[in-house]
Amino acid sequence: MSYEIVARPHQQNFIDWSADKPEVVVLTADLTNSCEVGKWRDAYPDRYFSMGMAEQNMLGVAAGMAREGLEPWLHTFAVFLYRRPLDQLQMSIAYPALKVRLVGFLPGIMTPGGVTHQAIEDFAVLRAIPNMTILEVGDATEAESVLDVAHAIDGPVYIRQLRGEVSRIFPQDEPMVLNRARLLSTGDEITLVTSGIMTEEALRAIPLIQAQGVGIQHLHVSTIKPFNDPEVIRAITSAKHGVVTMENHSIVGGVGSAVAEIMAEHGSTSPLKRIGIRDTYAHGASQKHLMAELGLNAQSLVSAIEQLLGRSLNIEPATLAAARVVDVHSSAKAEAL
Amino acid sequence: MYKSSLDILMFNCLYSQDEFDLKPAMLQRSVVLKVNGSVPQQKKLSDIATGIRQRVLAHSLKNNGGYMSQACSSAELLSCIYGGLVNLPELDTPMLPGEFAGTPGLDGLNRTTGIDFHGGRHADMDRLVNSPAHYALVIYAAMIETGRLAEDALDHFNKDGSTVEMIGAEHSPGFETTTGSLSQAISQAAGIALARRTRHETGNTWVFMSDGEFQEGQTWEALQAASFYGLNKLKVIVDVNAAQCDGPMDQVMTIEPLQTRVESFGWKVARVDGHDTDAIFAAGSIESDQPLMILCYTDGTRGLPLLQERYPVLHYLRFTSDQEKSKYEQAYEEMTR
Ligand SMILES: Cc1ncc(C[n+]2csc(CCOP(=O)(O)OP(=O)(O)O)c2C)c(N)n1
Numbered sequence: 001m002s003y004e005i006v007a008r009p010h011q012q013n014f015i016d017w018s019a020d021k022p023e024v025v026v027l028t029a030d031l032t033n034s035c036e037v038g039k040w041r042d043a044y045p046d047r048y049f050s051m052g053m054a055e056q057n058m059l060g061v062a063a064g065m066a067r068e069g070l071e072p073w074l075h076t077f078a079v080f081l082y083r084r085p086l087d088q089l090q091m092s093i094a095y096p097a098l099k100v101r102l103v104g105f106l107p108g109i110m111t112p113g114g115v116t117h118q119a120i121e122d123f124a125v126l127r128a129i130p131n132m133t134i135l136e137v138g139d140a141t142e143a144e145s146v147l148d149v150a151h152a153i154d155g156p157v158y159i160r161q162l163r164g165e166v167s168r169i170f171p172q173d174e175p176m177v178l179n180r181a182r183l184l185s186t187g188d189e190i191t192l193v194t195s196g197i198m199t200e201e202a203l204r205a206i207p208l209i210q211a212q213g214v215g216i217q218h219l220h221v222s223t224i225k226p227f228n229d230p231e232v233i234r235a236i237t238s239a240k241h242g243v244v245t246m247e248n249h250s251i252v253g254g255v256g257s258a259v260a261e262i263m264a265e266h267g268s269t270s271p272l273k274r275i276g277i278r279d280t281y282a283h284g285a286s287q288k289h290l291m292a293e294l295g296l297n298a299q300s301l302v303s304a305i306e307q308l309l310g311r312s313l314n315i316e317p318a319t320l321a322a323a324r325v326v327d328v329h330s331s332a333k334a335e336a337l
Numbered sequence: 338m339y340k341s342s343l344d345i346l347m348f349n350c351l352y353s354q355d356e357f358d359l360k361p362a363m364l365q366r367s368v369v370l371k372v373n374g375s376v377p378q379q380k381k382l383s384d385i386a387t388g389i390r391q392r393v394l395a396h397s398l399k400n401n402g403g404y405m406s407q408a409c410s411s412a413e414l415l416s417c418i419y420g421g422l423v424n425l426p427e428l429d430t431p432m433l434p435g436e437f438a439g440t441p442g443l444d445g446l447n448r449t450t451g452i453d454f455h456g457g458r459h460a461d462m463d464r465l466v467n468s469p470a471h472y473a474l475v476i477y478a479a480m481i482e483t484g485r486l487a488e489d490a491l492d493h494f495n496k497d498g499s500t501v502e503m504i505g506a507e508h509s510p511g512f513e514t515t516t517g518s519l520s521q522a523i524s525q526a527a528g529i530a531l532a533r534r535t536r537h538e539t540g541n542t543w544v545f546m547s548d549g550e551f552q553e554g555q556t557w558e559a560l561q562a563a564s565f566y567g568l569n570k571l572k573v574i575v576d577v578n579a580a581q582c583d584g585p586m587d588q589v590m591t592i593e594p595l596q597t598r599v600e601s602f603g604w605k606v607a608r609v610d611g612h613d614t615d616a617i618f619a620a621g622s623i624e625s626d627q628p629l630m631i632l633c634y635t636d637g638t639r640g641l642p643l644l645q646e647r648y649p650v651l652h653y654l655r656f657t658s659d660q661e662k663s664k665y666e667q668a669y670e671e672m673t674r
């Protein structure tokens with residue numbers, strides 16, 4: 001399966017989108033080009049604030065600006081938005097429910113930068129924070145339309161954003177909608193819930209699984225908090241053989257956990273298979289290598305469904321379409337991270 | 338026009354050459370190294386520095402990218418660090434980088450660190466904590482030049498399953514701590530120095546830092562604690578290249594005047610020309626009852642003036658065209674002639 005590849009979907013779109021929104025300001029922490037806002041800075045120099053490599057202060061400054069009616073959009077790598085400045089995020093931004101947008105790049109294992117650059121537990125940490133909205137982008141259409149979704153929320157929003165070469169999976173005229181999943185296939189045997197880049201990975205395997213006569217109800221979720229879309233609740237409480245979740249995140253506290261909570265609260269007795277990082281840190285290696293090593297791939301989806309069905313699907317690993325992984329030295333990236 | 342931090346230092350009347358704390362004694366400093374196995378060899382620091390630049394440029398040419406400017410700025414100071422300034426135990430033979438064994442776990446699992454490449458822990462010897470993890474390529478090159486790391490180690494750089502990571506972590510050669518989230522090493526080094534003091538150890542604890550790390554609040558908290566505890570065996574050496582990811586630091590978020598700021602935190606500070614190995618050695622021998630910081634003002638294009646064409650953003654070198662690459666190939670020829 002192949003999709004249109006969009007180079008830097010955020011870069012120009014964010015500039016165009018900001019034109020009639022003077023309250024939107026951008027703050028960065030020395031990763032301006034790496035987060036595709038170098039051109040935004042040049043377009044709106046008066047609305048751009050370079051804060052240097054000082055994330056705790058950046059979140060505090062953003063809080064002050066938001067109290068004064070500005071709408072700060074912070075751009076840096078995801079890890080640097082919630083690990084070191086977690087207290088500032090909680091007390092200065094989340095408690096007063098301020099309109100600060102945290103745009104985090106390189107979610108999960110999408111960087112060879114190793115453990116210090118891999119945001120693998122951001123959902124877990126941020127889901128526990130009252131007033132937070134958490135969004136995750138799964139393709140170029142969502143990278144574009146997430147702006148309107150976040151903008152409409154009267155409180156802090158954390159976004160897992162994609163950069164560089166991004167597939168367009170969803171039609172451009174079907175934008176992201178808050179707390180509404182996309183139904184990608186229907187079937188009554190297995191319910192599959194995927195988010196972020198795992199959706200494209202799952203889409204590789206699904207036709208092969210369906211060809212074996214397995215009915216799959218596949219939902220792509222882009223709102224991680226709140227997580228109470230009635231369509232999602234219906235799907236995960238009605239699967240005949242079980243539910244599978246797939247996320248570019250730890251199995252602790254993310255999409256798999258959110259699904260488990262709903263299943264338990266609704267008295268669902270179906271088994272649940274969570275595909276994700278199994279409570280370990282990762283290390284510096286290519287995305288493709290880490291996806292295979294950690295089992296974040298189509299192969300794991302086939303195995304999980306086989307376990308739920310109690311039979312083999314006889315799908316050769318070689319027939320699973322080769323993962324499209326962006327070259328480390330793609331010219332759509334500012335450096336090799 | 339391109340100006341390095343060093344040029345600016347010279348031009349600015351506040352920081353004239355006379356104001357350098359230490360005047361260079363024009364010696365050709367050299368060290369005795371067991372570079373090839375156990376046969377001791379005399380090696381000039383200037384040759385080590387040239388070797389560092391050559392290796393990093395060769396690697397960048399081969400891999401279409403690398404942290405080249407950091408090699409240009411820090412080649413001399415790293416030649417000092419690994420060429421005798423830091424009193425590290427000698428190795429009998431250069432070590433091979435291992436395969437990545439897994440992340441550290443409970444009960445001692447995978448706890449070996451890059452300290453082995455520094456000769457391990459000895460009460461009367463020095464320790465070296467490398468902080469700017471993105472300098473890894475340059476640090477590996479310095480360790481190859483000084484007989485600590487096997488000649489072909491860079492072949493494993495950023496390869497799947499290797500410990501020779503692009504952003505060094507504690508399993509990587511020469512890294513004792515995981516500091517790719519910058520500014521976390523100096524606090525850990527202060528802890529190491531405090532622990533060593535409780536054991537009455539006589540060796541120093543050194544930290545190599547980049548100047549961007551002085552934007553993070555944690556650095557200043559560490560400076561405060563180190564002077565409060567009078568950690569005079571803690572010695573920090575900084576590559577003040579006045580540059581960071583987004584460009585010149587005085588445009589991103591200035592840290593100057595660094596010397597007076599650090600002095601006001603209770604540290605003894607020496608400000609030197611970071612390409613003058615004699616000045617660096619002289620600074621390293623300053624006796625004080627305060628912790629010591631050596632600010633090495635450097636030029637991020639030293640030894641490779643071609644890089645000036647990329648000003649103002651020098652942080653990462655990726656060739657934008659074949660013509661540009663061939664210019665660097667030519668520069669490599671000249672450098673190795
Ligand atoms: C806490 C943290 N924030 C951001 C980054 C991303 N980052 C990597 S290197 C770097 C620049 C730091 O400045 P410096 O080391 O002086 O840059 P150089 O001289 O190598 O260009 C930044 C912001 C990081 N590694 N850690």
Ligand SMILES: [Mg+2]
Nearest residue numbers: 548549578580
């Ligand atoms: Mg610097």
